[in-house]
Amino acid sequence: MVAKKRKPTGKLIAYGLGSCALYSSVYYFQDLIMEHFAKGGLYTVLPIATVFLFSWIHGTFAGTLWQVLGIEAVKKNPLQATLQAPSRTDARTRAAA
Amino acid sequence: MDMEILNDATKFIQLDPAGIVFLFIVGFIGGLVSGFIGSGGAFVLTPGMMSLGVPGTVAVASNMCHKFPKALVGSIKRYRYGQVDIKLGLYMAAFAGIGVQLGIRIQNQVLAAWGQAGSDLYVSLSFVAVLVVVGGYVMMDAMKSARTSCATEQTCSLALRLQKIELWPMISFKRANLRISLWFLLPVGFATGMLAATIAVGGFIGVPGMIYILGASSLVASASELVIAFVMGLAGSINWAMHGMVDIRLTLIILGGSLLGVQLGAIGTTFVREHMIKVVMGSIMLIVAVSRGLAMPKYLAKLGLMEVTPATVAVLEKISFGFMVLSLGVGAFIILGSMIKGRRALSAVPQGQEA
Numbered sequence: 013m014v015a016k017k018r019k020p021t022g023k024l025i026a027y028g029l030g031s032c033a034l035y036s037s038v039y040y041f042q043d044l045i046m047e048h049f050a051k052g053g054l055y056t057v058l059p060i061a062t063v064f065l066f067s068w069i070h071g072t073f074a075g076t077l078w079q080v081l082g083i084e085a086v087k088k089n090p091l092q093a094t095l096q097a098p099s100r101t102d103a104r105t106r107a108a109a
Numbered sequence: 110m111d112m113e114i115l116n117d118a119t120k121f122i123q124l125d126p127a128g129i130v131f132l133f134i135v136g137f138i139g140g141l142v143s144g145f146i147g148s149g150g151a152f153v154l155t156p157g158m159m160s161l162g163v164p165g166t167v168a169v170a171s172n173m174c175h176k177f178p179k180a181l182v183g184s185i186k187r188y189r190y191g192q193v194d195i196k197l198g199l200y201m202a203a204f205a206g207i208g209v210q211l212g213i214r215i216q217n218q219v220l221a222a223w224g225q226a227g228s229d230l231y232v233s234l235s236f237v238a239v240l241v242v243v244g245g246y247v248m249m250d251a252m253k254s255a256r257t258s259c260a261t262e263q264t265c266s267l268a269l270r271l272q273k274i275e276l277w278p279m280i281s282f283k284r285a286n287l288r289i290s291l292w293f294l295l296p297v298g299f300a301t302g303m304l305a306a307t308i309a310v311g312g313f314i315g316v317p318g319m320i321y322i323l324g325a326s327s328l329v330a331s332a333s334e335l336v337i338a339f340v341m342g343l344a345g346s347i348n349w350a351m352h353g354m355v356d357i358r359l360t361l362i363i364l365g366g367s368l369l370g371v372q373l374g375a376i377g378t379t380f381v382r383e384h385m386i387k388v389v390m391g392s393i394m395l396i397v398a399v400s401r402g403l404a405m406p407k408y409l410a411k412l413g414l415m416e417v418t419p420a421t422v423a424v425l426e427k428i429s430f431g432f433m434v435l436s437l438g439v440g441a442f443i444i445l446g447s448m449i450k451g452r453r454a455l456s457a458v459p460q461g462q463e464a
Contacts, residue, residue, distance in 0.1 A: 038361055045357060046121055052353035059174060059350050059357045060343075066364055067178035074369040075186070078376060085190055085379040086455060104275060 019080045027073035034069055120167055121356050128161045132359060133366040135437070136175070140367030142440045144183045144374020146390045147334030148312020150367070151176065152397060153437050155309060156430060158359060169309070170349035171359040175367060177342030183371040184335035190379055192328045194284035197319070198336025201298040205311060205341055208302020216306065226411035233408060235307045236401040243317050244394025250321075251387035268324030285325040285333070297322050298337075305341060312338065313394055320387075327386040328378060377444055380451035385443070393440045400432035 038045060049058045078084070122128075135157050139150020151172055158168035187193050220228040268287075276290035297318035305311030312334045319330035349355055378386070407422045409415035417425075 035361070035365065038358060042358055049357045050120070050353040050355065052351050055353075056347060056350040059355045059360070060347060062357060063174060063178045063346075063360060063364065066361055067182055067368065070365060071178075071182045071368045071372075075182075075372050077369070078372055083373065083376055085376045087379075 020076050021080060024073065024076045024080050027069055027076060031066075031070040031073045034066060120164060120354075121358075122162045124358060124362075129362055131157065131161070132362045135434075136363035136366030137370040138366075138437050138441045139363075140179055140183075140370025140372075141374040141377075141444060142370075142389070142393065142437060143179060143335070143338075143367070144186070144371035145331070145377055145444050146312070146374075146386055146393075146440075147316050147331035148310055148338065149393060149440065150437070151309045153433050154363060156433065160430065163356065163359065166349075166354050167356050167359075170346070170352075170354035171356045172309075172363070173342055173349060174346040174355045174357070174360040175363045177339050177346055178364060179367045179371050180335045180338035180342055182368055183375050184332065184339060186372055186375040187332040187335065187378065190332075190375070191284070192332035192378065193336060194282050194325070194329055194333045195336055197282045197285050197323075197325065197329070198333040199340070200280070200294055201301060201315060201319070201333070202337045202340035204295050204298025205302030205305065205315070205337055206344065208299040208304075208311075209306045209341065209345075210302075211299075212303040212306025215303075223412070226408050230405065230408035230412065232307060233401045233405045235304070237398050237405070239304060239308070239313060240394045240398035240401070243313060244391050244398060246321075247317050247387050248391030248395060251384050251391050254384035254387065255382075268320075268322055271322060272324055282325075285319075285323075285329045287324045289323055293322060301337065302341070311341070313390075316390065327383045331378070331386050331390075374444060377448040377451075380455055381447040382451070385447045388447075389440050389443050392443060393436045396432055396436035396439060400429045400436065403429040403432065 048055060049062070132154075135154055136150075139154055142149035154172045154175075155165075155168045158171065159165060163171070184193055184198075188195070216228065216231075219231045223231075268289075271293050272287060272289050274290060274293075276292050278291045279288055280291055280294065281288040297315065300318065301311040301315035303311075304314045315337060316327075316330045316334050319325045319333065320327055323330075325333070346355065403425050406415055406417045406425055410417040410422065
């Protein structure tokens, strides 16, 4: 019998709160954000860094959500053969032995 | 695109709850499709944003700024499943980068010669030609794969023949398990970039190219496409952001949905039969071809090549947009359906679960 794994509910809540905090900040400070984020030039780092931050926090929340809901990847799928293309015969010429 | 005409006052729209929900949902479905087939979503998101009143350049820029983090998250997930060939993705991205530059130059020349209507017609013709030819081929191959009794996808005979040609330099790709001349890799990557610059979805040539010309499996091709999308998306986004064209609010709303969707799509690839990737890709491409075909009379009329009343154009535009949304909906429906079916089939067989 396979032991039931504990679901990462704590992690889900933590990253969920983080994600809410980030999105709320963007909503409440949108005027300030829009004023600076679209200035161009060196300010380019602002939108790029922001999406990386959201990818980390919200991305982790999203991945954990699917895990907690029980939707997880399958390691060895008998419906799929190997991920790789079939083996090739090596037709390269060889040096004389 | 003429960026100088946009001033700060008109660039960024006021967001309302309906617009936010719309972008989140479309972002989710676009992410789901991307996570599964490696590309998609952009062709609905950009016009979708424009339908909310967002100027074209801001829509393209904001969409691209969500695309690369989505692709990053999707590729990390699929890398953990052993599906991503990073080397293949990087080589393709390098050649695609060159293709993008040529694609942009051609676009500018068409714009200069025939104006905006001519440029739009060129884009639509490119869309329809590529989607019908490539999408039709992918769909036929998917139907053939579905009928075979074995679970293994067969590597296309063209790819096997090309792999046998010893044309220096030969490059080996470990994860994709293929060895092929750089001279066959170059045009596939190049065409991906050119198409990305023209219709914003390079993966419609990139993924079939990797499958049928290079000989990668559907899983590896669609997963490695996410690497290409990340590299090109990041480069493009930096460029747009430097011109101040990214509306970060739109990007983050779409990202909110797409980070959920892309991971679900990635998970889904592990429990379906491999040919489903081709089924979803072929379906989406053919429906979008219809959508773009319906948009063509408008540009033909503007160029004086066809007689169409403004009322007819308005109706055709609405139907065209409807078909575009339908394509994503159908894609999502097939993905979720095949995931449910795949899970049921697997629950009858003991297998390992991801940690």
